[in-house]
Amino acid sequence: MSTEGTELAEIINGKAFSANLRAQIAAEVAGLPYQPGLAVVLVGDDPASKVYVANKAKQTVEVGMASFEHKLPAETTQEDLLALVRRLNADPKVHGILVQLPLPKHLNADEVIAAISPDKDVDGLTVVNAGRLAAGLPGLVPCTPLGCILLLEDRLPDMTGLNAVVVGRSNLVGKPIAQLLLQKNCTVTMAHSRTKDLPALCRTADILVAAVGQPEMVKGDWIKPGATVIDVGINRVPGAVEGKTKLVGDVAYQEAAAVAGLITPVPGGVGPMTIACLLRNTLTAAKRLEGR
Numbered sequence: 154m155s156t157e158g159t160e161l162a163e164i165i166n167g168k169a170f171s172a173n174l175r176a177q178i179a180a181e182v183a184g185l186p187y188q189p190g191l192a193v194v195l196v197g198d199d200p201a202s203k204v205y206v207a208n209k210a211k212q213t214v215e216v217g218m219a220s221f222e223h224k225l226p227a228e229t230t231q232e233d234l235l236a237l238v239r240r241l242n243a244d245p246k247v248h249g250i251l252v253q254l255p256l257p258k259h260l261n262a263d264e265v266i267a268a269i270s271p272d273k274d275v276d277g278l279t280v281v282n283a284g285r286l287a288a289g290l291p292g293l294v295p296c297t298p299l300g301c302i303l304l305l306e307d308r309l310p311d312m313t314g315l316n317a318v319v320v321g322r323s324n325l326v327g328k329p330i331a332q333l334l335l336q337k338n339c340t341v342t343m344a345h346s347r348t349k350d351l352p353a354l355c356r357t358a359d360i361l362v363a364a365v366g367q368p369e370m371v372k373g374d375w376i377k378p379g380a381t382v383i384d385v386g387i388n389r390v391p392g393a394v395e396g397k398t399k400l401v402g403d404v405a406y407q408e409a410a411a412v413a414g415l416i417t418p419v420p421g422g423v424g425p426m427t428i429a430c431l432l433r434n435t436l437t438a439a440k441r442l443e444g445r
C-alpha cells in the first residue's frame with residue numbers, strides 16, 4: 154500500500170492553540186494585584202538551549218510576567234548553582250524556577266532539581282510534584298505533558314476507555330503523560346526501548362504518544378487508521394540544503410498523516426504548547442504562593 158503524500162489526518166495546530174492560551178494567560182495576569190515572575194537558569198552555552206531561553210523570556214514578558222534570566226558559565230560549580238536556586242526560592246518576586254536541562258556533565262542535575270522549592274517548580278520535576286501527580290493531588294505538572302493533554306482534551310473531550318500507548322518512559326515526558334492519560338480514563342500502556350514488537354503494540358493505540366527522541370522512528374504502518382498521534386519529538390537533522398538543518402519529530406509525519414485521524418506536526422505542534430504551559434504553571438504557582 155502506498156500512502157505517501159495522501160494526507161488524511163486533521164492537523165492539530167499547537168501554534169494557534171498556544172497563542173490562544175497565552176492570550177488567556179495575559180488577560181488573567183493583567184487583572185492580578187502582583188506581577189508573576191519566572192526565573193530561568195541556563196548553565197553553559199549550548200546554542201539550542203540559548204534559543205529556547207530567549208523564546209521563553211520573550212513570551213514571558215509578552216504575557217505581562219517578569220522574566221529573570223540567569224546565564225551562568227559552563228564551569229559553574231554545583232555549590233554556586235545550588236546557592237542560586239536557594240536565593241530564587243527565597244525571592245518573593247520569583248514564583249517559578251526553571252533550570253534548563255541538560256546541565257553540563259560535572260553537575261548533579263538530580264540534586265539541583267531537589268533544591269527547587271516544589272511550590273516554584275514550574276517544570277514539575279521535583280519528587281514532590283511527581284508524587285502529587287501520581288497520587289492525583291493538585292501540584293505542578295510538567296509543561297510538555299500538560300501541553301499534550303490540553304491538545305487532546307480539545308479534540309477528544311471524552312477519552313474514556315481509549316487505548317493510549319506512550320512510547321518513551323522519561324521522568325520529564327513519558328511517565329507524566331501516562332499519569333495524565335490515566336486520569337482521563339484511558340487504558341494506558343507504556344512502551345520503551347525493551348518493548349517487544351513495538352509496531353504491533355502501537356497499532357493497538359487510539360492515542361499514540363511518541364516521546365523517544367529518535368527522528369522519525371514511528372512509521373506509518375505502526376498507526377491504527379483514524380488514531381490520534383501526538384509527536385513530542387523535536388530532533389534537529391540535516392536538511393535538504395547542504396549545511397542547513399530542519400526539525401523533525403519522532404514520527405515519520407507524511408506516512409503517519411496518511412493513516413492517522415488527528416496528528417500534531419513538528420514544528421508547530423507540541424513545542425509551542427510547552428512554553429505556553431510553562432507560563433500557565435508560573436501563573437498557577439503565583440496564585441498559590443500569593444493566595445489569590
Ligand SMILES: Nc1nc(=O)c2c([nH]1)NC[C@@H]1CN(c3ccc(C(=O)N[C@@H](CCC(=O)O)C(=O)O)cc3)C=[N+]21
Binds near residue numbers: 276400422424425
Ligand atoms: N528544564 C527544562 N524544561 C524544558 O521544558 C526544556 C528543557 N529543560 N530543556 C530543553 C527542552 C526543549 N524545550 C523546547 C520547548 C519548546 C520548543 C518549541 O517551541 N519548538 C518549536 C520550534 C522551535 C524552532 O523552530 O527551533 C516547535 O516545535 O514548533 C522546543 C523545545 C523545552 N525543554
